[in-house]
Amino acid sequence: MKQYLILPAFILIFNFASAQNKLYSSSKSEISFFSKAPLEDIEAKNTRANSIINLSNRELVVRIPVAQFQFKNKLMQQHFNENYMESEKYPYATFKGKINEELDLSKTGIYSVSSSGVLNIHGVEQERKLSGKLTVGEKSLVLEAIFEVLLVDHKIEIPKLVFKKIAEKIEVSTTINYSPYVK
Amino acid sequence: MKLVSDSNEVFVKTATFKATRIINGHSVETVGKNNMDFIISHRFDRINRGFEEFFGLDAATNRLGLEYGLNDRLMIGLGRSSFQKTFDYFAKYKLLRQSSGSASIPLSVTLFGGYAIRTQKTTPQLSGSDRSSYTAQLLIARKFSEAFSLQLSPTLIHRNRADIFTDNKTVIATGIGGRMKLTKRTSLNGEYNYVLPNQIDDNYKNNLSFSFDLETGGHVFQLLFTNSFGMTERQFITETDGSWGSGDIHFGFNISRTFSFEKKSK
Numbered sequence: 001m002k003q004y005l006i007l008p009a010f011i012l013i014f015n016f017a018s019a020q021n022k023l024y025s026s027s028k029s030e031i032s033f034f035s036k037a038p039l040e041d042i043e044a045k046n047t048r049a050n051s052i053i054n055l056s057n058r059e060l061v062v063r064i065p066v067a068q069f070q071f072k073n074k075l076m077q078q079h080f081n082e083n084y085m086e087s088e089k090y091p092y093a094t095f096k097g098k099i100n101e102e103l104d105l106s107k108t109g110i111y112s113v114s115s116s117g118v119l120n121i122h123g124v125e126q127e128r129k130l131s132g133k134l135t136v137g138e139k140s141l142v143l144e145a146i147f148e149v150l151l152v153d154h155k156i157e158i159p160k161l162v163f164k165k166i167a168e169k170i171e172v173s174t175t176i177n178y179s180p181y182v183k
Numbered sequence: 184m185k186l187v188s189d190s191n192e193v194f195v196k197t198a199t200f201k202a203t204r205i206i207n208g209h210s211v212e213t214v215g216k217n218n219m220d221f222i223i224s225h226r227f228d229r230i231n232r233g234f235e236e237f238f239g240l241d242a243a244t245n246r247l248g249l250e251y252g253l254n255d256r257l258m259i260g261l262g263r264s265s266f267q268k269t270f271d272y273f274a275k276y277k278l279l280r281q282s283s284g285s286a287s288i289p290l291s292v293t294l295f296g297g298y299a300i301r302t303q304k305t306t307p308q309l310s311g312s313d314r315s316s317y318t319a320q321l322l323i324a325r326k327f328s329e330a331f332s333l334q335l336s337p338t339l340i341h342r343n344r345a346d347i348f349t350d351n352k353t354v355i356a357t358g359i360g361g362r363m364k365l366t367k368r369t370s371l372n373g374e375y376n377y378v379l380p381n382q383i384d385d386n387y388k389n390n391l392s393f394s395f396d397l398e399t400g401g402h403v404f405q406l407l408f409t410n411s412f413g414m415t416e417r418q419f420i421t422e423t424d425g426s427w428g429s430g431d432i433h434f435g436f437n438i439s440r441t442f443s444f445e446k447k448s449k
Contacts, residue, residue: 073441073443075218075403078197
C-alpha cells in the first residue's frame with residue numbers, strides 16, 4: 001500500500017521542484033483594446049487570459065477567451081462577438097512565441113524584451129514580433145506590451161452598412177503578472 | 184498549450200435573439216447592465232385597405248418604450264402605446280443562461296411580468312382596475328446553432344374586465360418564436376401566439392408575425408408583418424382581430440437604440 005502512495009507523492013514533488021524554476025504561469029492578467037470612433041469610443045477589457053512562460057526554452061504562450069471581453073455597451077459586446085470576432089467559432093485569441101532576449105531572473109529590474117511568434121486572432125495566424133517590457137521581481141514577473149492589430153490581417157470584416165465607422169487598426173494593451181507555476 | 188487551458192471556463196451563449204423582442208412578444212434577452220434601450224415601434228393600418236389608404240400606411244399606431252438593465256440579468260421597462268392610450272410596465276429576469284463548458288445548461292429561461300393600463304376615455308367610464316391587465320410569461324429558449332434559435336413562451340394574461348363579457352378574464356396561451364440568421368447582421372424571425380381553445384371569442388384570431396431584422400452598429404431594425412394592431416401582451420395575444428387569410432396584415436417596424444451609462448468597461 002505504501003508504495004502506491006509514495007510513487008505519486010514522489011512524482012508530485014519531483015514535478016513541482018523541476019517546474020518551479022522553469023515555468024511561470026499567469027496569476028493576473030488584463031488585456032484591453034481601444035479604438036477611437038466618432039460616436040462612441042470602442043474599448044473593452046478582459047481579465048480572463050492565461051499565459052505561461054517557460055524559462056528553459058524562453059517559450060511564451062498567451063490564450064485569451066474572446067467572449068470574455070467586457071464592453072460598457074452590451075450591444076457593442078454582442079456585435080463584437082457575433083459579427084466581428086465570431087467568438088463561438090473562434091473562441092480564443094492566442095500568441096505562441098519565443099522571447100528573443102536571454103533572461104536572467106537573478107537580477108530584479110525592468111528589461112526590454114521582444115517575442116517572435118504566431119498571433120492567432122479570428123482563426124487567422126500572423127507572424128508577429130511584439131515588444132514590451134518585463135519587470136522581474138522576487139518570484140514574480142510582469143509582462144507589459146502594447147501592439148497594434150490590423151483588422152484586415154485577421155480577416156475581420158468591417159460591414160459596409162454601419163452607422164459609425166470602425167477603425168481598421170486596434171491598439172491592444174496587455175499586462176500579465178506571472179508567478180512560479182504550481183501544478 | 185495545454186497548461187493555459189482553464190477547466191473552469193464557462194461559455195455563456197449570447198445573442199439567442201438580437202433584440203429584447205422576437206417581434207411583438209418578449210425574447211429571453213435582457214439589456215445589459217446600465218444599458219438603456221429606446222424602442223420606437225410603429226404598426227400601420229391593414230394592407231388590404233388598398234391604394235386609397237396607401238395599403239395602410241396613411242394611419243399608424245406607435246409605442247415608445249424605454250428599457251433599462253439593472254444588472255446583466257434583471258431589466259425593467261415601460262412603454263406608452265397610442266393604441267387605446269396604453270401604458271405598460273414590466274420586469275424581466277434571466278433565470279438560466281444557456282452555457283457550455285464546466286457548467287452545462289441546455290436552455291435559457293427568462294421570467295417576465297408585466298402590467299398594462301388603458302387610459303383612453305370610454306363611455307361608460309371604467310375604473311382604473313377595470314382597465315388593467317397583468318401578464319406573466321416563462322420564456323424558454325435554445326440557441327441550436329449560430330443561425331437558429333427557438334423559443335417557447337407559456338403565457339398567462341389576466342384582464343380585470345374583458346371587452347367581451349363571455350371571455351375568460353384569465354387567458355392561457357403559448358407563444359412560439361424563432362429566428363434564422365441570414366447573414367451576420369440580418370435574420371428572419373417568426374412568432375405565433377396560440378391561445379388555448381374556449382377562452383376567448385371566436386372573432387379573435389391568434390397572433391402571427393414575421394419580421395426581417397437588420398442590425399447596424401447601435402441599432403436593431405425589425406421590419407415586420409403582423410395581424411395585430413396593438414403591441415402590449417393583452418392586445419396582441421388576446422385581442423387580435425385581424426386575419427392573415429383576409430389580408431388584415433399590418434406592416435410595421437421596431438427600432439431599438441442602445442445607450443450605455445456604464446462609466447468604465449470592466
